[in-house]
Amino acid sequence: MKQNKYVGQNAVRIDGKVKISGAAKFVDDIDFGADLLYAAVVESQFAHAIINSIDISEAEKFPGVVRVVTGKEFPFRFGLYMHDRYIFAQDRVRFIGEQVAAVIARTPEAAKKAAKLVKVNYTELPPVLNVEDALAKDAFLIHPELRNYQHVPWFFPRPDTNISHLRKVRKGDTEKAFKEADYVFEDTYTVPRYAHCAIEVHATVGLYDHSGRLTMWTASQSPYTQRHLFAEALAPLGISHKDVRVITPFVGGGFGGKAGVSMEIIGAALATTVKGRPVKVLWTRAQEFYNTYQRQGLTCRIKVGVNKDGKMVAMDNTLYWDAGAFVEYGANVVNAAGLSASGPYNIDNVKIDSYCVYTNLPPGGPYRGFGYSEFLFGLESHINEIAKKLNLDPVAFRRMNAIREGDILNYGGKMNPNGLIEAIDKVAAEIEWGKKEVSDDPNIAIGKGFALFWKAPAMPPNASSSAFLKFNEDGSLNILISGMEIGQGLLTVMAQIAADVLQVPTEKIRVETPDTDRNPYEWQTVASHVTWGCGRAVERAAIDAREQIFDTVERALGKDRSTLYLEDECIKSTKEADFSLPLRDFVINGIMKPDGTWRGGPIIGRGMFMPEFASALSDPETSQGGKPNVHYTVGASAIKIEADRQTGKVKIPKAVLAIDVGKALNPDLINGQITGGLLQGIATVLYEDMRYDEKGKLLNASFTDYKIPTAMDIPGEVIPIIIETPQPDGPSGARGMGEHTMIPAAPMLANAVEDALGIRIKSMPVTAEKIALAVAHATKEKELENQPK
Amino acid sequence: MKREINFILNGERVSIEVASNEILLEMLRNKLGAKSPKCGCDKGDCGTCTVIFNGETVRSCLVLAVEADGQNVITLEGLMDSGLTPLQESFLKHNSFQCGFCAPGVILSATELLAKNPKPEKKEIQEAIAGNLCRCSGYSPIIDAILDLTKEA
Numbered sequence: 001m002k003q004n005k006y007v008g009q010n011a012v013r014i015d016g017k018v019k020i021s022g023a024a025k026f027v028d029d030i031d032f033g034a035d036l037l038y039a040a041v042v043e044s045q046f047a048h049a050i051i052n053s054i055d056i057s058e059a060e061k062f063p064g065v066v067r068v069v070t071g072k073e074f075p076f077r078f079g080l081y082m083h084d085r086y087i088f089a090q091d092r093v094r095f096i097g098e099q100v101a102a103v104i105a106r107t108p109e110a111a112k113k114a115a116k117l118v119k120v121n122y123t124e125l126p127p128v129l130n131v132e133d134a135l136a137k138d139a140f141l142i143h144p145e146l147r148n149y150q151h152v153p154w155f156f157p158r159p160d161t162n163i164s165h166l167r168k169v170r171k172g173d174t175e176k177a178f179k180e181a182d183y184v185f186e187d188t189y190t191v192p193r194y195a196h197c198a199i200e201v202h203a204t205v206g207l208y209d210h211s212g213r214l215t216m217w218t219a220s221q222s223p224y225t226q227r228h229l230f231a232e233a234l235a236p237l238g239i240s241h242k243d244v245r246v247i248t249p250f251v252g253g254g255f256g257g258k259a260g261v262s263m264e265i266i267g268a269a270l271a272t273t274v275k276g277r278p279v280k281v282l283w284t285r286a287q288e289f290y291n292t293y294q295r296q297g298l299t300c301r302i303k304v305g306v307n308k309d310g311k312m313v314a315m316d317n318t319l320y321w322d323a324g325a326f327v328e329y330g331a332n333v334v335n336a337a338g339l340s341a342s343g344p345y346n347i348d349n350v351k352i353d354s355y356c357v358y359t360n361l362p363p364g365g366p367y368r369g370f371g372y373s374e375f376l377f378g379l380e381s382h383i384n385e386i387a388k389k390l391n392l393d394p395v396a397f398r399r400m401n402a403i404r405e406g407d408i409l410n411y412g413g414k415m416n417p418n419g420l421i422e423a424i425d426k427v428a429a430e431i432e433w434g435k436k437e438v439s440d441d442p443n444i445a446i447g448k449g450f451a452l453f454w455k456a457p458a459m460p461p462n463a464s465s466s467a468f469l470k471f472n473e474d475g476s477l478n479i480l481i482s483g484m485e486i487g488q489g490l491l492t493v494m495a496q497i498a499a500d501v502l503q504v505p506t507e508k509i510r511v512e513t514p515d516t517d518r519n520p521y522e523w524q525t526v527a528s529h530v531t532w533g534c535g536r537a538v539e540r541a542a543i544d545a546r547e548q549i550f551d552t553v554e555r556a557l558g559k560d561r562s563t564l565y566l567e568d569e570c571i572k573s574t575k576e577a578d579f580s581l582p583l584r585d586f587v588i589n590g591i592m593k594p595d596g597t598w599r600g601g602p603i604i605g606r607g608m609f610m611p612e613f614a615s616a617l618s619d620p621e622t623s624q625g626g627k628p629n630v631h632y633t634v635g636a637s638a639i640k641i642e643a644d645r646q647t648g649k650v651k652i653p654k655a656v657l658a659i660d661v662g663k664a665l666n667p668d669l670i671n672g673q674i675t676g677g678l679l680q681g682i683a684t685v686l687y688e689d690m691r692y693d694e695k696g697k698l699l700n701a702s703f704t705d706y707k708i709p710t711a712m713d714i715p716g717e718v719i720p721i722i723i724e725t726p727q728p729d730g731p732s733g734a735r736g737m738g739e740h741t742m743i744p745a746a747p748m749l750a751n752a753v754e755d756a757l758g759i760r761i762k763s764m765p766v767t768a769e770k771i772a773l774a775v776a777h778a779t780k781e782k783e784l785e786n787q788p789k
Numbered sequence: 790m791k792r793e794i795n796f797i798l799n800g801e802r803v804s805i806e807v808a809s810n811e812i813l814l815e816m817l818r819n820k821l822g823a824k825s826p827k828c829g830c831d832k833g834d835c836g837t838c839t840v841i842f843n844g845e846t847v848r849s850c851l852v853l854a855v856e857a858d859g860q861n862v863i864t865l866e867g868l869m870d871s872g873l874t875p876l877q878e879s880f881l882k883h884n885s886f887q888c889g890f891c892a893p894g895v896i897l898s899a900t901e902l903l904a905k906n907p908k909p910e911k912k913e914i915q916e917a918i919a920g921n922l923c924r925c926s927g928y929s930p931i932i933d934a935i936l937d938l939t940k941e942a
Contacts, residue, residue: 016881019889021873022825022865026890029824197924199829199837200890252827252890253924285830487887487925668884675927676887703834703922711915711928718929 003567006499007732010668011506013492015250015485024250027203027219028282036205037066037279039270040111042101042118043291044093047127047360047696048142051091051100051120058117059103064110067273068118070101074269078233079328080225080260082151082164084143085363087233087269092125094142094325095362096697097290099263102270104279127360127696131299131320134162134357142325142358152460154616154628155331164323165331165356167338169410170622172349174305177314181305184314185386189302189378190763191746193322193690194295196367197708200252201288204264206271207278212238214271215245218264221254221484222524223247223514229261230268237272246516254486255680256366259526260329262292289701293365294690296330297322300341300378305349310392312401314349317341319375323356323364330364331356336458337371339411339623343379344420344454344634345398346407360696366526368680369743372455377685377764380451380747385760394751395433395450399424402452403634411623416631419723420452423636423658426721430656431638443645447756450638451748455740456629457527461614465534466520467541469498469605475569475584477504479541482514482522483534488738489669490530494538496665497731501542503566504583520606528633528736531665533609535731540607549587552600556591611729631727633735635659637678637744639715641752648772650686650753651716658721659740663733667722674720674741681745683709689765794858798823799867807854814838814849816857817864825865825893829922836921839894840864846901848920865893868900876900876938883934887925895921899935908939 018024056068071088079085089100101118105111128134128142139162143149147159155165178184205217214234220226223246231241251258267281283292298321305314319341323330338354367373387397402424407415427450428434437446468480479498485491495509514522522534546566553571554561563575570580585591590600611630618626637657641650657674664670687707691699700706726733746764754760759774790809795802798821807816817823817840826849829835833848840849841863868874873881876899886892895918902909902917909917914935915928923931 010884012881013884015889016884016886017873019886019892020877020880020896021869022893024889025824026827028828029818031822198888198890199835199922199924200827200888201829250890251888252829253888255924285832285834487889489884489887672884672887672926672930675929676925677927679927680924702832703830704832708922708924709928710919710922711932712919714915714928714932718927 004503006496006506007665008663009496009666011492011496011666013489014495014506014509014511015491026200026250026252027205027217030217030249032205032278035277037104037106037274037277038108038111039102039104039266039279039281040108040115041099041266042115042120044089044096044098044100046093046122046124047096047129048125049093049122050125051089051093052123053121054101055119056101059114062110062114062117064106065103065114066106067104068101069104069270069273073273076233076236078229079326080229081332082149082155082328084149084164085326085328087265095360097287097362098325099266099291102266104270104274128162129360129692129696131322131357131359134359142360154335156620162358163355164327164358165334167335167354168621168623169338169350169352171410174314174316174349174351177349178305181313182308183306183390184303185306185382185389186303187382187385187762189300189381191298191374191377192764193297194367194684194688195289195690195706196255196257198253198255198257201285202258202263202283202292204267205278205280206267208271208275210276213243213245214239214268215247216264216268217247217249219251219258220248220264221251221259221486221526223484223516224482224521225524226261226264227516230265233265234268234272248484248514250513251484251486255368256370256526257292259366259524285703286701289706290362290698293329293367294324294362295367296324296333296364296374298374300375302378302382304382304386306386306390310390310397310400312345312347315342315347316351319354321354321356321364322359322361324359324361326363327356327358329366332458333364333366333371337375339628340372340454340456341375341379342410343376344403344452345401346403350410352410361692368677368739369455370458370527370739372453373681373684373743373746376451376453376743377746377750380744381750381762384751384754395424395428398450398452411618411626411628413627416727417725418632418634419660419725420634420636422723423634423660424452427636427638427656427658430719430721431640431654433638439642445643445645445756446640447643447752448638448640449748449750449752449755450636451744451751452636453740453744454632454634455743456632457529457736459523459527459529461616462610463523463529463533464608464610465522465530465537466608467534467537468520469541469545471545471583471587471603473584473588475504475582475587476508477510479509479511479538480519481511481534481538482516482519483530484525485513486525488673489666490525490534492669493531493665494534497535497538498542501539501546504569528738528740531734532730532736535734536609537607539731540609541605544607545603545605548603548605549583552586552591553581556593556599631735633660633737633740635740637748639748639752641749641756643753643756643771645757645775646772648768648770648775650768650771652682653716654719655715656719656721657741657744658723659737660723660725661737662727662730662735663724664722665732665734670722670737671720673738675718677741678718678745679709679714681742682749685746685749685764685766687765792855794855796857796859797861799863809855811854812850813852813854813857816854817849823864823866827890827893836894836898837891839897839921841897841901846898865896876903879934879938883930883937885926885930885934891921891923895923895931911936
């Protein structure tokens with residue numbers, strides 16, 4: 001019995017050829033024929049205003065215009081975790097760029113021109129553009145009806161305020177612990193908003209035919225969640241789930257930006273107004289910046305109590321999130337971060353308040369890392385500062401306090417098996433921690449920075465995955481899932497998992513992107529959970545198919561099933577060396593018995609996975625009692641920089657990231673996540689940030705003004721380190737790792753800047769400009785100090 | 790105003806009527822079915838609309854369709870007459886691309902580079918593809934695949 005291993009191999013992506021040959025179709029590549037209509041959206045010019053009236057008469061007369069739609073036709077509230085959002089603005093607008101109306105026309109040009117003719121009469125309201133203003137006693141309420149909003153049971157809105165959710169964590173007795181601690185260190189760190197910048201913009205085509213069927217083609221990470229929200233939001237029109245079909249072809253990058261439902265709801269609603277004709281909504285790059293989800297801004301006030309021996313005994317972390325105009329998705333980012341904002345440390349006394357604050361900026365939402373990137377900037381910067389003040393080595397300080405298997409989590413559960421200590425040690429060795437380096441160029445300062453990270457999937461406790469697996473006549477397979485290939489390599493890894501169980505080579509397995517009419521349920525492709533959750537569903541489907549194969553052979557040939565096994569695309573027996581029946585001979589047509597009758601039939605495996613141990617129910621005042629997180633993935637990362645004292649420009653000769661993936665199902669794809677995720681993280685700290693003017697208008701809504709890294713901006717080398725401490729409930733022991741590769745980048749870079757130049761920058765991004773100014777300022781201070789008194 | 794233009798697209802003679810303000814990218818995608826060049830920004834920033842125009846890569850979102858009159862245009866579709874090119878094979882082997890949206894543009898930029906400079910240094914590769922934004926890969930797997938090819942050659 002020689003079992004081939006497919007899991008753990010560097011398999012070439014099964015979607016490699018389709019992508020490098022240009023054959024991969026994205027939504028905007030699909031042809032819909034001459035009947036296709038195009039929509040253009042009328043957008044709010046004000047961050048906060050009452051809509052008095054909308055005059056569409058001129059737009060309706062414009063040649064080529066088919067229909068003009070306003071919010072009056074869709075007075076429905078909807079949302080993922082909280083129903084606080086409208087398809088089109090109703091009585092008021094809440095951010096600049098919000099959709100107020102739409103024009104459907106024969107050509108994109110006609111739609112755009114006519115959209116400019118729609119006249120909206122507004123009365124401006126005072127815009128609430130930051131968290132301080134939103135939390136002020138006399139703050140203008142952005143959602144006066146907050147108390148009426150339907151939401152998931154783990155949200156705790158504060159009616160008559162701009163606080164849409166407050167996640168409170170209370171573990172131990174922080175008050176007492178701070179009193180008894182030898183030292184207490186407190187500081188404030190800020191993080192601006194960020195854009196995902198997937199290279200493919202959001203696109204959707206909707207067709208509502210005369211039979212009442214709504215088909216949506218969307219660039220999405222979440223076909224089933226979209227189907228559910230379309231059905232829910234449009235239920236007043238008599239549309240039910242079975243009538244809605246969501247087809248998601250390849251997606252040109254997601255990073256959380258294409259999770260849930262954002263602009264796609266416009267396409268769905270518009271389709272219902274032009275029955276029988278497909279209508280396309282294609283975002284411009286500018287709209288991509290200002291009217292999809294953005295990563296939320298954060299102000300983090302952190303206080304840590306430490307004993308003389310370096311043991312952290314108490315933490316108080318208050319997080320104020322600038323969550324934007326609608327928080328139907330973003331409030332869950334606030335929630336997830338709130339539960340975990342102590343970082344991967346074992347601290348007996350923890351107090352966390354995570355405030356989800358409405359502002360008149362575009363809606364916040366999921367972005368790779370789901371809140372963890374944001375709080376880790378403050379936390380891991382602060383940890384470094386504490387170590388420095390206590391004269392402790394920052395890595396040794398982290399290692400001493402690092403969380404270990406069985407330690408009590410903030411909400412009371414126990415930490416899962418993990419290789420955090422191994423990660424710390426391996427990264428420290430690889431970056432040669434402790435070895436001071438000096439440049440030959442006196443203008444260049446070399447520094448090293450370190451950061452730990454952890455992240456759990458943020459998902460409802462009943463988030464499920466399912467899979468169908470169909471054999472074909474030649475023994476090849478098609479696997480149907482609704483986990484989405486967003487670049488991470490899901491299709492390949494799912495094929496590897498099935499290949500392992502069924503002993504059929506990965507090349508003989510096809511896995512395609514979802515169509516909700518054909519592919520079974522998947523919650524969403526977010527939270528770095530699909531390798532784990534969808535992987536378990538595929539594994540179970542493969543096992544189900546294998547059992548059916550054994551069953552057929554047992555019934556047709558009378559073989560003892562306990563002796564049967566699969567090998568090299570055949571079924572064999574441990575008892576009969578010469579028995580070997582190719583799968584292709586019977587997986588569709590069955591096996592003939594001596595009397596001419598047949599046994600078996602098409603082998604179709606079915607698998608499902610739901611984490612039945614998870615629970616979101618806990619005490620709202622303390623978060624104790626539930627099990628909201630299925631597991632944490634942990635790791636460590638370090639960076640070496642060369643900082644130019646005069647220009648502030650930072651070069652990165654080397655970056656290292658170690659992550660405990662449980663089991664590397666495809667190491668090459670994991671390395672790809674590390675290389676890509678690290679650069680995305682580095683970009684948030686060195687180059688990017690969203691800038692708004694005093695009226696709430698985004699100033700840099702283009703790649704010209706919002707610079708993302710090019711091939712010239714990569715580190716000299718990136719060293720990925722894979723650690724494998726099996727996750728007991730993962731497929732072959734695997735756990736998620738996609739988002740994690742981005743989240744330690746910001747603090748480790750800020751720490752490296754501090755190490756190199758002795759300056760601590762507490763607000764992201766840490767740009768060359770900020771560094772140069774801080775160095776100049778520090779130099780001046782020194783000169784003043786040295787002046788004779 | 791419309792006029793007829795004649796040009797060579799992926800080795801095939803094409804005659805087509807275009808508006809004077811029509812963009813090359815739109816014509817290729819919407820009228821000629823060449824969907825590998827994509828629109829990522831419409832401003833020449835992202836490079837997903839890259840095509841080879843008389844041997845040089847251009848951003849087809851910044852070129853008027855009428856400018857193609859009498860010229861030679863190659864999209865990714867036109868590179869594969871005898872199967873995948875060695876460059877594509879190397880990208881495949883290295884799992885260079887994740888979502889794949891930028892791939893057609895990157896492949897054309899790298900194809901132009903290798904045509905002009907069969908043994909580029911890492912720095913030259915970085916410069917050659919610097920106009921093609923990729924948000925997934927961190928670029929290293931793309932650069933490695935090109936470097937690997939120059940070693941084999």
